Amino acid sequence: MDGHKVGPLVVAAGVAVVVLGVLLWAGALSWFGRLPGDLRWESGRTRVFVPITSMLLVSLALSGAAWLLRRLLG
DSSP: OOHHHHHHHHHHHHHHHHHHHHHHHHTTTTTTTOSTTEEEEEETTEEEEEEHHHHHHHHHHHHHHHHHHHHHHO
């Protein structure tokens, strides 16, 4: 793979990271981790958090991005 194909992908990834950072900083993603299906247990000094639904969304987003990259580059 030559630099003419990789360069735009690196720039797009950088822009995506910046946009995600701005959204997190602004509080636009405060719902993430508090979805139905994200399990929390608290007892005394012990806390357990299992973000099942949130991680399913992350998995779907990453799988979709990988599929899209394969379609664009393949």
